Amino acid sequence: MKAKEPALIVTFANTPDAIAMETFCKQNDLPGRLIPIPGALKAGCGLAWKAPADHEALFTEKMNAAGTKYASIQVIEL
Amino acid sequence: MxxxxxxxxxxxxxxxxxxxxxxxxxxxxxxxxxxxxxxxxxxxxxxxxxxxxxxxxxxxxxxxxxxxxxxxxxxxxxxxxxxxxxxxxxxxxxxxxxxxxxxxxxxxxxxxxxxxxxxxxxxxxxxxxxxxxxxxxxxxxxxxxxxxxxxxxxxxxxxxxxxxxxxxxxxxxxxxxxxxxxxxxxxxxxxxxxxxxxxxxxxxxxxxxxxxxxxxxxxxxxxxxxxxxxxxxxxxxxxxxxxxxxxxxxxxxxxxxxxxxxxxxxTVEAIEAKEHALMMRFYEGVSKIEGVTVYGDFTQPRTAIVTLNIRDYDSSMVSDALSEDYGIATRAGAHCAPRLHQALGTTAQGAIRFSISWFNTEEEIDEAIRAVAELAVEE
CATH class of the missing domain: 3.40.640.10 (Type I PLP-dependent aspartate aminotransferase-like (Major domain))
Structure with missing residues (x-):
């Protein structure tokens, strides 16, 4: 396993929102990819968007401006 | 077929x-x-x-x-x-x-x-x-x-x-x-x-x-x-x-x-137009045949279905003849629509449903009209 490092994690209420996020990021040249939701955030399963930790402000601004649906956005050690 | x-x-x-x-x-x-x-x-x-x-x-x-x-x-x-x-x-x-x-x-x-x-x-x-x-x-x-x-x-x-x-x-x-x-x-x-x-x-x-x-x-x-x-x-x-x-x-x-x-x-519009034209071609063909009863109101908006009976023949037998003798697939019987058959008075006889798709052709419709005409000839 790689050493832990900070990452920006966006979570969603459902899978369609997660897939919509992937499309949104592609269209807006935002970095990252879908990953299984980290256990530190939510026990169980589902998808989350992982992006560089220093992009929180950019993601928050772009997502809110576009009305992108998400449950939470935060930086955690992964 | x-x-x-x-x-x-x-x-x-x-x-x-x-x-x-x-x-x-x-x-x-x-x-x-x-x-x-x-x-x-x-x-x-x-x-x-x-x-x-x-x-x-x-x-x-x-x-x-x-x-x-x-x-x-x-x-x-x-x-x-x-x-x-x-x-x-x-x-x-x-x-x-x-x-x-x-x-x-x-x-x-x-x-x-x-x-x-x-x-x-x-x-x-x-x-x-x-x-x-x-x-x-x-x-x-x-x-x-x-x-x-x-x-x-x-x-x-x-x-x-x-x-x-x-x-x-x-x-x-x-x-x-x-x-x-x-x-x-x-x-x-x-x-x-x-x-x-x-x-x-x-x-x-x-x-x-x-x-x-x-x-x-x-x-x-x-x-x-x-x-x-x-x-x-x-x-x-x-x-x-x-x-x-x-x-x-x-x-x-x-x-x-x-x-x-x-x-x-x-486009749905093109599909609807083609299917409607084929349906009307079939309706106009079969409705002139003696002994054929066509059900429904063709002056009102509708999907591409023509349902009929030939004389008092059992609809299942007619549908079977269409399949076996002419290679035409139709649906006979009650069609899971009991209340409408009751309204039409066709519960005993059932009816033969011809339903058309985007992939049907005028030639197929004309062959189906000919088949109905032949089956309707009184023995």
């Missing part, structure tokens, strides 16, 4: 539909079950199909497009999930058993009272009857968009206005019209649209769904795996997971998605 049983299923599919199913069966993981490449590809495919269906039907939120196996499952989810026990529901004589049986079950088990807008001998209804049947307990109107027996199309804009004026839910069975006629959920005030994927949409069997209006909650018909919130004892409340317990028919949905691309390319 000349396939004229498209109201049962469109047997001939666009080639991209078949290719998409084969590709999915060799590459697709389980949608909403993991984040590896093949699972994500499945989730993307399912999401794309949701978006295309939302666009086709004018559904505001793709996540309010729910996938099921067929219209019957969709109608069971809608009818059992949205209609309160002890309330009153208005339906019509044009309905298929996929509407009738869930309603009859609610009547028997939940004390729901039912009223039916009657059909006349031509299969037409009087829209004023909806208003006349409304009581203080009425909670919903559940109706087909078009009869699977006669093709009679109901005016959903008008019915939607009545439902809205009286604050009633409108649940629509679009089995015969999805992909074959324009449907606009907003303009028609539809609360829940139930559709199948394997008829007018030209997708694979085992696909279907419902579009649920934003803000409406339904008690799930089934509960189970959702791919999210695994430690929640209850089905997640978020759409679409709330109504999609268990693995979806991802392979079928991939095919349906390709079918939706095909529909967008050729």
């Amino acid at each position: 000349i396939y004229l049983d498209n109201a049962a299923t469109t047997m001939i599919k666009p080639q991209p539909v078949i290719d998409a199913v084969v590709a999915a069966m060799t590459s697709m993981g389980n949608a909403s079950r993991g984040a590896h490449g093949s699972a994500l590809q499945a989730s993307r495919t399912v999401y794309d199909a949701r978006c295309k269906l939302a666009k086709l039907f004018g559904c505001k939120s793709p996540d309010h497009v729910i996938f099921t196996c067929n219209s019957t499952e969709s109608l069971n989810i809608a009818i059992t999930g949205a209609i309160p026990a002890g309330s009153h529901v208005i339906s019509t004589d044009l309905e298929h058993n996929s509407v009738l049986r869930p309603l009859y079950r609610l009547e028997e088990e939940q004390g729901v009272k039912l009223s039916f807008v009657p059909a006349d001998k031509q299969g037409n209804i009087d829209y004023a009857d909806f208003e006349k049947l409304i009581t203080p307990e009425t909670s919903a109107i559940v109706c087909t968009h078009a009869s699977n027996l006669l093709g009679t199309k109901l005016d959903l804009v008008r019915i939607g206005q009545i439902a809205k004026a009286h604050n009633l839910l409108l649940i629509v069975d679009a089995s015969q019209t999805a992909g074959a006629a324009n449907i606009d959920i907003e303009a028609m005030n539809i609360d829940i649209l139930c559709f199948t994927g394997h008829k007018g949409l030209m997708g694979p069997q085992g696909t279907g769904g419902l579009c649920v209006r934003d803000g409406l909650t339904l008690r799930p018909f089934k509960v189970g795996g959702s791919g999210i919130q695994s430690y929640n004892k209850h089905q997640p409340v978020e759409f679409p997971s709330c109504l999609e317990a268990g693995t979806l028919n991802g392979h079928g949905i991939a095919g349906l998605s390709a079918a939706l691309d095909y529909l967008e390319e050729v």
Whole structure:
């Protein structure tokens, strides 16, 4: 396993929102990819968007401006 | 074979539909079950199909497009999930058993009272009857968009206005019209649209769904795996997971998605126009034949169905002769439409239904007319 490092994690209420996020990021040249939701955030399963930790402000601004649906956005050690 | 049983299923599919199913069966993981490449590809495919269906039907939120196996499952989810026990529901004589049986079950088990807008001998209804049947307990109107027996199309804009004026839910069975006629959920005030994927949409069997209006909650018909919130004892409340317990028919949905691309390319308007022209060609041909009785009103909006009988011949025997002697596939009998057969007076004889698709040709229609003419010659 790689050493832990900070990452920006966006979570969603459902899978369609997660897939919509992937499309949104592609269209807006935002970095990252879908990953299984980290256990530190939510026990169980589902998808989350992982992006560089220093992009929180950019993601928050772009997502809110576009009305992108998400449950939470935060930086955690992964 | 000349396939004229498209109201049962469109047997001939666009080639991209078949290719998409084969590709999915060799590459697709389980949608909403993991984040590896093949699972994500499945989730993307399912999401794309949701978006295309939302666009086709004018559904505001793709996540309010729910996938099921067929219209019957969709109608069971809608009818059992949205209609309160002890309330009153208005339906019509044009309905298929996929509407009738869930309603009859609610009547028997939940004390729901039912009223039916009657059909006349031509299969037409009087829209004023909806208003006349409304009581203080009425909670919903559940109706087909078009009869699977006669093709009679109901005016959903008008019915939607009545439902809205009286604050009633409108649940629509679009089995015969999805992909074959324009449907606009907003303009028609539809609360829940139930559709199948394997008829007018030209997708694979085992696909279907419902579009649920934003803000409406339904008690799930089934509960189970959702791919999210695994430690929640209850089905997640978020759409679409709330109504999609268990693995979806991802392979079928991939095919349906390709079918939706095909529909967008050729357009529903072009399909409807071609099917209507072929239907009128057939109707004009068979209605002149002595001994043939054609059912329905061809001056009213309709889907591409012509239903007839020859003299007093058993409809099953006529359909069998068409198949064995002429290679023409039709559907005989009662068509799961008991109330309309009762209205037409055809419960004993049944009727022979010819239903037309985008892939039929004028030559096939003319051969079918000739076959009916030969069978109608009195011995």
